[in-house]
Amino acid sequence: MKFQAMANVTSRWLKGDGPEAGIVFSCRVRLARNLEGFPFPLWAEESKLKGVSEKIIDAIEKSKYLKNAHIIDVAELSSTERRFLLERHLISVEFTKGGRYRFLATEKEEMLSLMINEEDHLRLQTIFSGLQLMETWRLIDRVDDELEEMLDYAFLPRYGYLTACPTNTGTGMRASCMLHLPALVAVRKINDILKGISQLGLVARGLYGEGTEAQGEFFQVSNQLTLGLKEEEIIDHVEKVTHQVVEQEKRAREALLKRNVIEIKNEVGRAYGILTGAHLISSQEALDLLSKLRLGIGLELLPGFNIQILNELFFLITPAQLQIREGRELTPLSRDQLRAKLIREKLSKVR
Amino acid sequence: MLCQVCKKREVNVHFKEIIGGEVRELHLCDVCAKEKGLGESFFPSFSLPELMLGLTKLEIPPSLGKGPQCSGCGISYEEIIKKGKLGCSLCYQNFTEYLDPLLEKIHGKVYHSGKVPKKGKKEDRLDRKVYELRKKLEEAVRKEEYEKAAEFRDELRELEKGGRK
Numbered sequence: 091m092k093f094q095a096m097a098n099v100t101s102r103w104l105k106g107d108g109p110e111a112g113i114v115f116s117c118r119v120r121l122a123r124n125l126e127g128f129p130f131p132l133w134a135e136e137s138k139l140k141g142v143s144e145k146i147i148d149a150i151e152k153s154k155y156l157k158n159a160h161i162i163d164v165a166e167l168s169s170t171e172r173r174f175l176l177e178r179h180l181i182s183v184e185f186t187k188g189g190r191y192r193f194l195a196t197e198k199e200e201m202l203s204l205m206i207n208e209e210d211h212l213r214l215q216t217i218f219s220g221l222q223l224m225e226t227w228r229l230i231d232r233v234d235d236e237l238e239e240m241l242d243y244a245f246l247p248r249y250g251y252l253t254a255c256p257t258n259t260g261t262g263m264r265a266s267c268m269l270h271l272p273a274l275v276a277v278r279k280i281n282d283i284l285k286g287i288s289q290l291g292l293v294a295r296g297l298y299g300e301g302t303e304a305q306g307e308f309f310q311v312s313n314q315l316t317l318g319l320k321e322e323e324i325i326d327h328v329e330k331v332t333h334q335v336v337e338q339e340k341r342a343r344e345a346l347l348k349r350n351v352i353e354i355k356n357e358v359g360r361a362y363g364i365l366t367g368a369h370l371i372s373s374q375e376a377l378d379l380l381s382k383l384r385l386g387i388g389l390e391l392l393p394g395f396n397i398q399i400l401n402e403l404f405f406l407i408t409p410a411q412l413q414i415r416e417g418r419e420l421t422p423l424s425r426d427q428l429r430a431k432l433i434r435e436k437l438s439k440v441r
Numbered sequence: 442m443l444c445q446v447c448k449k450r451e452v453n454v455h456f457k458e459i460i461g462g463e464v465r466e467l468h469l470c471d472v473c474a475k476e477k478g479l480g481e482s483f484f485p486s487f488s489l490p491e492l493m494l495g496l497t498k499l500e501i502p503p504s505l506g507k508g509p510q511c512s513g514c515g516i517s518y519e520e521i522i523k524k525g526k527l528g529c530s531l532c533y534q535n536f537t538e539y540l541d542p543l544l545e546k547i548h549g550k551v552y553h554s555g556k557v558p559k560k561g562k563k564e565d566r567l568d569r570k571v572y573e574l575r576k577k578l579e580e581a582v583r584k585e586e587y588e589k590a591a592e593f594r595d596e597l598r599e600l601e602k603g604g605r606k
Contacts, residue, residue, distance in 0.1 A: 129516075249533055261555040319550075
């Protein structure tokens with residue numbers, strides 16, 4: 091099995107050192123680009139896909155930002171290995187279906203990566219910790235400028251960057267923030283907030299983007315319009331709305347503490363008790379309890395804990411991450427056992 | 442009032458979105474609303490452009506038949522509508538008359554105002570210069586360097602005058 095070494099290293103953006111990292115897990119910007127003179131991947135014959143991938147890989151090798159990137163042929167991966175990359179936010183749900191001449195390129199810290207021949211020829215992305223979308227955009231803008239010197243992007247002044255799906259035309263940009271909103275869920279305000287977000291022209295989705303449900307009280311907020319606005323305007327808007335949601339979550343956390351400190355302490359303490367005592371635990375139960383623990387850290391009920399350990403655990407305990415770490419396929423029972431052991435070990439290091 | 446999707450059942454779900462003062466509305470029956478993920482709870486995911494795109498799929502005029510084919514990839518407009526995905530970059534030029542209303546429905550606007558590639562055709566390069574100057578201007582204003590900002594503004598005016606000739 092591949093990626094065993096990668097499974098032992100945490101993505102840079104999981105460190106939890108960005109602004110508002112207690113609530114904003116990470117922020118991400120992705121750009122969709124296509125090469126002039128080639129049909130879009132959905133309609134392209136293999137020879138064309140091959141041509142596209144060669145041109146882009148050639149550009150990657152010459153790129154100052156990407157020359158040391160790890161280039162992975164998705165067709166050669168098992169479904170567990172694809173799932174592993176999906177959970178690390180390196181590939182999309184669409185990409186897990188595989189196919190020939192589909193590649194992922196990712197630099198070591200996983201802050202900068204690109205997919206070749208997904209829905210568009212090139213999908214470039216940057217992920218940072220916390221709420222710093224403008225910085226995230228500035229990096230991807232520079233990388234995009236550099237790649238564009240070497241590649242002929244399909245572009246028309248009127249429509250901007252031309253993409254396979256008309257919902258991406260224009261800037262080809264999707265800017266998103268992943269939020270942990272346990273208090274808004276607890277005080278039952280989350281539906282109002284999500285409704286508000288959509289009325290402001292943004293979309294709320296689950297943890298792994300398009301077509302996924304919210305898990306462990308995590309939500310992804312992103313722009314839906316890509317044509318007619320400048321990139322910075324879109325970034326600024328998503329950032330401002332996210333700030334507002336963060337404020338609401340903070341208020342909900344204060345309200346929770348005021349309403350019933352004992353109840354909250356009880357829930358956080360019990361979550362800690364189960365996580366440090368369990369010898370078998372499912373990923374769903376672990377996610378729910380870790381979410382409570384993460385809230386406990388935010389409320390300063392767990393001195394000595396930091397967000398990073400929790401962020402890492404959220405990602406380490408999924409079936410795919412566990413199996414890749416172990417280097418083999420595991421039965422659900424042995425996964426539950428291994429997961430419980432991993433959580434006990436990580437949490438015992440804290441206290 | 443009949444549902445915008447099935448055009449058969451009475452409307453029961455209304456959705457309104459306001460972006461920059463522009464109001465876009467959607468009226469659906471219970472069945473179609475549920476199908477589009479607009480059920481009782483607001484989650485899971487829902488996005489108006491995707492919905493709009495879904496609606497547009499049903500609006501191909503029957504007179505169009507199989508529709509014209511793109512000179513670049515040979516894909517017909519009918520196939521594009523069916524999959525909701527364009528065939529190649531030339532589709533954008535070949536199907537402008539159909540695409541404009543579609544893009545307007547999705548984005549509310551049909552003119553790109555963001556980034557422009559550095560290289561490319563002569564007129565694109567001019568756009569890129571304007572783009573970069575505008576960026577510098579905004580940056581100067583943000584830093585309150587008004588002298589610099591005035592220079593950029595004049596340069597920008599010169600460029601835009603030249604572009605109009």
